[in-house]
Amino acid sequence: MKRSVKALTLGLALVASTASAQTTVTFWTWYLSPKFDGYIKDTISAFEKANPGIKVQWFDKQDSMVQDFIASVNLGSAPDVVNLNIDETQKAAQNGFLTAVNTLTSPATLRSTFYPQSLSNFTSAGNTYAYPWYGWLNEGVLLYNPDLFKKAGLTRAPRTASEMLSYAKTIKDKTGAYAWVPALKDPNTASFLGYFYAEGLPVTDGNGRAAFNTPAHASLLAQYVTLYRGGYVPEDAVRREAFQLATELYAQNRVAMIIGGPQALTRIKDTNPALYARTVVTQAPLGKAGVQTGGSMGLVIPKASKNPQAAAKLAAFFTNNANQLAFARVVPVVPTTKGAQTSTQFKTSGSDPVARATALVGASGRLINPGYRAPGNSDDLYKNFNDNIEAALLGKKTAQQALADAATYWNANLKK
C-alpha cells in the first residue's frame, strides 16, 4: 500500500514536472489572418516540433493592436511576441514597453542574420528592439498602365523623380487620368519626410531636431503644391492613404502608375484581372540621393512578457532566412535577412507581373529605410507636420511658411 502510494506520488510529480517544463508563448501578428493562416500555422508547427518544450498560442490583431497591447500590459497578461512596424516599435521602445532583443540574442548573431539597415531601423538609444521581419520598398517597382501611356504619347517609364513630376502633367492633360498618387500625408506617419530623404535633403539633425525648413526643402514641397493645386494629383490624396487610393484608382484606369511593391499588384489582380495582365513592371525612378524608402515589420518582446527566452526563440525562428524566404514565396514581401540577397528565389521570373516585381525587389531588403526616425512624442509631431503640409497644399500657407511652422512646433515639442 505504502509502495503504491509512493509510486503514485512519484508519477504525479513526474507529470507535474513535465507540465511545468511546457512553456506557452503568446504570439500576436498584425493583419495576417485569414489570408496567411496557412503559412503562420505551418511555421508555428515547425517551431513547436523543433522546440518540444514550447507551445505557441497565436492571435491575429487588426485595428486595435496597439490598444490591446497596452491593455494586456495593464492586465498582467502581456503577449510574448508581438508584430509591430518600425514606427510603433520606436514609440514602444521610447516609452519603455519593450525588452532590447540584443539582450536575448547575441548582437553578433543579429548582425550575421539581418541587414545592418534593418537592425538600425529598429534601434533606439543604442539597443535593438525587434527582430526584423518582412518588409517592402516604396520605390521598389513602378507599375504602369500601357494603354494610358500610349494615349499620353509616352514610350517609356520615367527614370528620375523630376521626370515623374513632369509626367504628371502630360498624362493628366492628355488622358484625364492621374499619373500617380504621391504619399502627401498618410495617416499616423509623416510620409512627406520620405520625399526629403529621397532627394538627399536632411530630415533631422543629430539630436532629432527638425532640419526640414531650408529653401531646398520648401522648393521640393512647392513642386507638389503646384501639382496638387493644378489638379494633377487626386484631391483625396490629402485625406486618404496614398497606397489605398492608388490601387483603387489604378484598377479603375484613373491612375496610370503605381510606385511601390509587388503587393499593389495582388490587389489589382483581384479587382481588374485584365488590366493586371497588361500591367508593365519596371524599375522605379529614384530621387537625387539614389536611395530607396520603405518599411518593415518586426517581432518585439514586451518587457512584461513572462517568457522572454522562449519568446526570443520564436521571434528568431519566424524571422530567420529560411522562414522569411518561405513567406516571400507566399506573398511578395521583401525579406530583411542577409541570406535573401543571394537567394536563387529572386533570380528568375516568368511573365507574371507579381513574379517580375518580386524578382526586382526581393533581394533588396538592405535598402529598406523609412528615411526618418520616429521622434519622441511622434503622434503630436506627425499630426502638426501633416497639418502644415495640408495647409501648403490647400494654399493656406506658402511651402516655406508651412515647413518653418512645422519645424518650430517639432523642436518645441520634441521629447527625447
Next chain:
Amino acid sequence: MQVHWRQSLMSYTFLAPALILLAVFTFYPLLYGAYLGFTEYNGARFANHLPPQWVGLRNFETVLGDPLFRTALGNSVKYLLVVPALQVASLAVAVLVAKNIPGIALFRAAYYVPVITSVSLAAVMWEWVFNREGTLNWLLRALHLTTPEAAFGWLNNEQWAFWAVMLVTFWRGFGYYMVLYLAGLQAIPEELEEAAILDGASAWQRFWRVTVPLMRPTILLCSLLSTIAALRVLEEVLVLTNGGPLNSTYTALMYVYAKAFQGFDFDYGLASAAGLVVALVALLLSALNFRFFHREEQA
C-alpha cells in the same frame, strides 16, 4: 418604524445588483477618469509601472492652451447646430408616420435603417455621395447648379466638409429620435385630440396647443440626448475626414481619443483633462436645456 426599515432594506436589496453594476462600470471609471485629469500618467509612466503623479491643474493649462483643442472644442460647439435641425425634422416626421395608415410600418422601418447601419458601411456610401465624381455633384450638375469644372470633393473642402459630416450625423440620428417621438406621441390620450376637434381646433392648432405641450418631456429628453451626442461626435468624423481638411472637422472627442488611444505616446492625464472640459460643457448645455424647457412648462 420597524416595518419602514424592513421595506427600505427590501427596496435596496432589489436595487443592489443594478447599483453594484453601476458603481463598478460607471461611477468608478468616471471618478477615476476625473482624478487622472489632475495627474501625469503617460505611456512612459504606465510602461514602467509608476502610479499616476498628482500635478494639479497643469493638464488643464496645457489643454486649454493648445490651439488644436480650442479649434476642436469650437467645432464641437458648432456641431450643436445639428440638434435643432434633428429635433424639428424627427418630430415632424414622427407626427406624419404616427398615423395608422396601410404601409406606414415600412416607412418607419426605412427611417430607422441608418441607425442600425454600421458607421464604416455608412462612410463608404457617403463617400460615393460626396466624392468629386459622386452622386451629389451629379445631381447638382443635372439641376444646372454647377459645372464639371467647378465640382469638388465635399469632404476635401474646408468650407463644406464640416457640413457634409454633419449631414451624415443627421442621417444617422434622425430615425432614432423619430422613434422616441413616436413613442411620446402614442402616449398622448386620444380623448384630448378628440376634445380639441369637437372644440373646432384646426390640425395646426391641435399640434401646437395639444401635441407639443404634452410632448415637452420627450422633446427635453431628445434635445439632451442629441446635445450630448453632438458634443461626443467621433465615429463619422474619424472614418470620413479624420478631422481634416485643415482641422475643420476635428472635434473635441477626437482630441481626447488621440491623446488616449493613438499609440504608445498616449497621455491619460491630458486625455482625461480634455474629457472633463468636454463634460463640463455638456453639463452646462444640459442645464440650459433644462432651464429653457422648465420655464416653458411653467409659462
